[in-house]
Amino acid sequence: MIKIKALLICAFVALFSGCSFNGFFADEPKREIIVQKVDKDDLREVMKKEKMIYDAAPAETTFRAVGEGIAPLNSVSHAQSVTLAKRAAMADAYSQLAGKLYGVKINAEDTVRDAMLSDSSITSKVQGLVKNARIVNESFKDGLYKVNMELRIDQDKWREVFSY
Structure with a gap:
């Protein structure tokens, strides 16, 4: 044994x-x-x-985003507030375009104590390169600057960026 x-x-x-x-x-x-x-x-x-690549890439695809930026209250002049609001709106629109093209990474964390939610944290991150986007329309009203942007990608560029 x-x-x-x-x-x-x-x-x-x-x-x-x-x-x-x-x-x-x-x-x-x-x-x-x-x-x-x-x-x-x-x-x-x-x-x-294995159908991991979408081979029939469209002839041309257009991605659109609307970015918004708020004018700061402590600006020196009206021109400065408009310029800073426009830059914020453009950065927001570029971020949205990158999110549409490459995706958004989300990290979330919740803390529960005594069967109750005591803390919740959500972080989002966008990382990507956006080139040749153009402003289609822009407006400034009541301290809010809006920028409509679009990005056109033809079939060759689509394959270059998204085919592995």
């Missing part, structure tokens, strides 16, 4: 310690590891077959 337990413990330790039993069992065929180099074209072909 003690020998069986010792043998089982040795087998368990050998099994989970990274040791191998290659050649230990005569019935088991010997396996060979094959290393194959894969290039981008092969990878794209596999991704197309």
Whole structure:
């Protein structure tokens, strides 16, 4: 009985310690590891077959965003408040376009104490490069600057940015 337990413990330790039993069992065929180099074209072909790539990219796609910026109360002049509000609105619109193109990373954390929500925190982050967006319309009314932006992407640019 003690020998069986010792043998089982040795087998368990050998099994989970990274040791191998290659050649230990005569019935088991010997396996060979094959290393194959894969290039981008092969990878794209596999991704197309597995429908991981949307191959029929549109001829032209337009993304639109409306950015809003508020004029600061402590500005020196009306021109400064309008300029700062416009910059804030443009930054907001660029952020929205990047979020539409590349997605938004969300981190959320809730703390519950005594079966009640005591703290909740949500952080969003956008990271991306937006080029060639243009302002379609802009307005300033009651201290709020609005910027309508659009970004047109043709089929070649779509594939360059979003095809792996």
